[in-house]
Amino acid sequence: xxxxxxxxxxxxxxxxxxxxxxxxxxxxxxxxxxxxxxxxxxxxxxxxxxxxxxxxxxxxxxxxxxxxxxxxxxxxxxxxxxxxxxxxxxxxxxxxxxxxxxxxxxxxxxxxxxxxxxxxxxxxxxxxxxxxxxxxxxxxxxxxxxxxxxxxxxxxxxxxxxxxxxxxxxxxxxxxxxxxxxxxxxxxxxxxxxxxxxxxxxxxxxxxxxxxxxxxxxxxxxxxxxxxxxxxxxxxxxxxxxxxxxxxxxxxxxxxxxxxxxxxxxxxxxxxxxxxxxxxxxxxxxxxxxx
Amino acid sequence: xxxxxxxxxxxxxxxxxxxxxxxxxxxxxxxxxxxxxxxxxxxxxxxxxxxxxxxxxxxxxxxxxxxxxxxxxxxxxxxxxxxxxxxxxxxxxxxxxxxxxxxxxxxxxxxxxxxxxxxxxxxxxxxxxxxxxxxxxxxxxxxxxxxxxxxxxxxxxxxxxxxxxxxxxxxxxxxxxxxxxxxxxxxxxxxxxxxxxxxxxxxxxxxxxxxxxxxxxxxxxxxxx
Numbered sequence: 001x002x003x004x005x006x007x008x009x010x011x012x013x014x015x016x017x018x019x020x021x022x023x024x025x026x027x028x029x030x031x032x033x034x035x036x037x038x039x040x041x042x043x044x045x046x047x048x049x050x051x052x053x054x055x056x057x058x059x060x061x062x063x064x065x066x067x068x069x070x071x072x073x074x075x076x077x078x079x080x081x082x083x084x085x086x087x088x089x090x091x092x093x094x095x096x097x098x099x100x101x102x103x104x105x106x107x108x109x110x111x112x113x114x115x116x117x118x119x120x121x122x123x124x125x126x127x128x129x130x131x132x133x134x135x136x137x138x139x140x141x142x143x144x145x146x147x148x149x150x151x152x153x154x155x156x157x158x159x160x161x162x163x164x165x166x167x168x169x170x171x172x173x174x175x176x177x178x179x180x181x182x183x184x185x186x187x188x189x190x191x192x193x194x195x196x197x198x199x200x201x202x203x204x205x206x207x208x209x210x211x212x213x214x215x216x217x218x219x220x221x222x223x224x225x226x227x228x229x230x231x232x233x234x235x236x237x238x239x240x241x242x243x244x245x246x247x248x249x250x251x252x253x254x255x256x257x258x259x260x261x262x263x264x265x266x267x268x269x270x271x272x273x274x275x276x277x278x279x280x281x282x283x284x285x286x287x288x289x290x291x
Numbered sequence: 292x293x294x295x296x297x298x299x300x301x302x303x304x305x306x307x308x309x310x311x312x313x314x315x316x317x318x319x320x321x322x323x324x325x326x327x328x329x330x331x332x333x334x335x336x337x338x339x340x341x342x343x344x345x346x347x348x349x350x351x352x353x354x355x356x357x358x359x360x361x362x363x364x365x366x367x368x369x370x371x372x373x374x375x376x377x378x379x380x381x382x383x384x385x386x387x388x389x390x391x392x393x394x395x396x397x398x399x400x401x402x403x404x405x406x407x408x409x410x411x412x413x414x415x416x417x418x419x420x421x422x423x424x425x426x427x428x429x430x431x432x433x434x435x436x437x438x439x440x441x442x443x444x445x446x447x448x449x450x451x452x453x454x455x456x457x458x459x460x461x462x463x464x465x466x467x468x469x470x471x472x473x474x475x476x477x478x479x480x481x482x483x484x485x486x487x488x489x490x491x492x493x494x495x496x497x498x499x500x501x502x503x504x505x506x507x508x509x510x511x512x513x514x515x516x
Contacts (some may be wrong), residue, residue, distance in 0.1 A: 134354050153351070246448050248516050259336070
């Protein structure tokens, strides 16, 4: 069973645990925005390794190309010009893509068994062969990441190169990054490295520098070093969490209660019939005497 | 074991028309569409029922089919509901029926019914007339790939939650509806053959009987002829 994943900690729409005989070291990708020069080598590497080709788009007056994530673009560089009160004009370059949450909203929302897996190493992976194309993963995601392909009606996103990671390689984007803005390793090591970078940035006058590893989704397996601190500047949500509406909607407890109630309605019908008996039309006077 | 005495078979002429052929076909179109909708939605409601997706050629195809089934169901239902709206107008006497509903359900008391439908049936009618359009709207809002992408995320989240909740309420309602038809003997034939026995009509809907036949419900039919 070599090709079977034995390290699945969570599996969408499943009533029993997934195979988890094989544990794994929790991994993370660190994106240090202070070191990113916006060269888009990571985008190219992603396309190359995953064999994806997005359409050649049109220039919209910015460096953003393609303009958005898509079923063919699992990571994109986003360029923001921000007027900061003390630092003046800043050019913020954010590598957008899946953050691989510890508590993934996409997985919670998915109704197709096994279409979304969370591996012990922290990678959240879509299994398109089981995807039914409902788009619920998009409603579950607090980061607006999964993209829907109109060609095959399946959802796609960054896999954190789960195929490479499973054989001990770093993700393609990390391998290609020329400035060291991207790093990959054990989550604990990446957190330490991020803290080290924060220290350096603070020495250089970035007093607000902070690590983005949001606790609202249980932490993520893609973490950022944000030199200016405030996630909103980088169009990242300040306190992301899976929407309580989605939690209730996809809650196993609420659904199970629903099923139990539906079965109870059927059982109640049977019991009512046994106890009360059918409602028959009583015999009418004079009717029997009819010829 | 004593056999439960059944009412004497009605003489051939002692039947009252209750549903026209068109009404019956309309009803069964709604029913068939509902069954297909129910099983295709159930698979997505709880993984325990995911196997129902096999009835539709796999989950991905079932997911494609469900909104089309829903749209057909919605149209069938509106056509059918429009037909029944006059007879479902609420009357003052319905209040009395609802008050005595528990006694009726336990067969302890009989309740006067003024129209073609009792207040329980009318409640079912109006609740379905509320729930089904809402199910249609919330379903549209999460219909991939057509409508969902153009709606804000929060809208789709709320729609998803409401769709599941309403579908659940609807199942309970339909369950009561089907059971009530089975429990009240002599009712099913109204929807299968179009007629009910005179005895059934005089007993359950005396005023409607008088209106349809021009005879008094409390007088045995033999006398009038």
